[in-house]
Amino acid sequence: MTQFTGDDFLAYTLANPEGISSPCERKLPDGSRLIVSDTGVMTLEPANEVAPVDLVLSCGVHGNETAPMELVRDMVSDLIHGRLTLGVRLLVIIGNPVAATKAQRFDEVNLNRLFSGAHANHQGHEAERALNLEAAVDRFFDYGGAGRSRCHYDLHTAIRGSEHEKFAVHPFMDGKPYSDTQLGFLTACGIEAVLFSNKPSTTFSYYSKGAHGAAAFTLELGKVHAFGDNDLSRFTRIDQALRLLITEGRFARGDWKQELVCFDVCHELLKDADDFALNFSDDLNNFALFNKGELVAFSSAKEYRARESREAIVFPNANVPVGGRAALMLKAVEPDEVDVI
Numbered sequence: 001m002t003q004f005t006g007d008d009f010l011a012y013t014l015a016n017p018e019g020i021s022s023p024c025e026r027k028l029p030d031g032s033r034l035i036v037s038d039t040g041v042m043t044l045e046p047a048n049e050v051a052p053v054d055l056v057l058s059c060g061v062h063g064n065e066t067a068p069m070e071l072v073r074d075m076v077s078d079l080i081h082g083r084l085t086l087g088v089r090l091l092v093i094i095g096n097p098v099a100a101t102k103a104q105r106f107d108e109v110n111l112n113r114l115f116s117g118a119h120a121n122h123q124g125h126e127a128e129r130a131l132n133l134e135a136a137v138d139r140f141f142d143y144g145g146a147g148r149s150r151c152h153y154d155l156h157t158a159i160r161g162s163e164h165e166k167f168a169v170h171p172f173m174d175g176k177p178y179s180d181t182q183l184g185f186l187t188a189c190g191i192e193a194v195l196f197s198n199k200p201s202t203t204f205s206y207y208s209k210g211a212h213g214a215a216a217f218t219l220e221l222g223k224v225h226a227f228g229d230n231d232l233s234r235f236t237r238i239d240q241a242l243r244l245l246i247t248e249g250r251f252a253r254g255d256w257k258q259e260l261v262c263f264d265v266c267h268e269l270l271k272d273a274d275d276f277a278l279n280f281s282d283d284l285n286n287f288a289l290f291n292k293g294e295l296v297a298f299s300s301a302k303e304y305r306a307r308e309s310r311e312a313i314v315f316p317n318a319n320v321p322v323g324g325r326a327a328l329m330l331k332a333v334e335p336d337e338v339d340v341i
């Protein structure tokens with residue numbers, strides 16, 4: 001195992017999926033400091049900070065979701081070569097390199113269900129990784145200190161097709177208003193839909209929200225492909241918006257009230273028995289609509305029928321343990337009804 005001396009952080013991480021021999025620190029052309037403290041964990045401290053922004057950019061929490069890893073790799077390479085200037089504090093994370101080297105979503109357990117302490121209920125390297133990533137996020141935000149703009153964008157792609165190619169999972173706000181700046185930023189990133197969570201969760205992005213009050217989102221950016229097979233031109237808008245944020249500390253702004261389709265979670269569909277089944281084909285798109293009364297899922301215990309007209313489904317997956325989430329059911333909300341500040 002060698003130290004990170006090149007410009008391809010993704011290749012370096014995949015060559016050292018279990019860990020690195022020792023941390024390393026380098027200077028960027030603009031004088032900023034680059035610190036690799038663990039495999040897939042890189043902190044960048046700007047020489048000339050332009051805005052009090054602490055930005056966490058994570059990818060590869062699911063190991064087969066390659067496009068965001070390539071996007072982030074290219075940004076880091078541009079920082080190393082001086083093609084991109086660092087104006088904010090930045091923590092870059094490649095979440096699950098072990099799974100990525102196996103081209104798998106996860107190895108033993110879905111890493112994105114192990115945060116906010118849920119790792120304590122599991123064993124294995126993914127539970128350990130969740131604990132270590134929480135600690136990395138803690139150190140990053142704590143070092144920045146209070147009174148700064150904290151944000152975390154956790155970048156994903158999906159196996160399933162989607163009626164809205166790019167969408168965001170908004171963290172539970174517990175009655176507090178949503179951020180006009182962040183909704184505008186998501187829109188500028190090319191996000192087409194947002195779903196407002198109705199409770200805390202054990203995802204990585206929610207950890208940053210729950211533990212550090214960050215504006216933190218899980219972003220689904222399109223379909224899964226193998227490394228090298230991604231058309232990165234499909235990510236131009238988010239790439240540009242993130243680069244603007246990294247360099248100038250400014251949140252690009254889209255007209256979210258015009259462009260963003262907003263959804264509330266109206267029901268969480270839980271797998272309630274071993275014979276639980278979804279009443280549609282495997283290739284149904286995310287955000288497909290059901291009419292009121294239409295059968296969505298059934299088991300020997302009970303059945304679930306849509307309770308609203310035009311109820312949308314997202315993340316359907318019957319292949320979860322009994323008691324696990326098999327889908328979220330959504331109801332569209334008018335942007336004017338969204339409470340923002």
Ligand SMILES: [Zn+2]
Nearest residue numbers: 062065156157
């Ligand atoms: Zn994912």
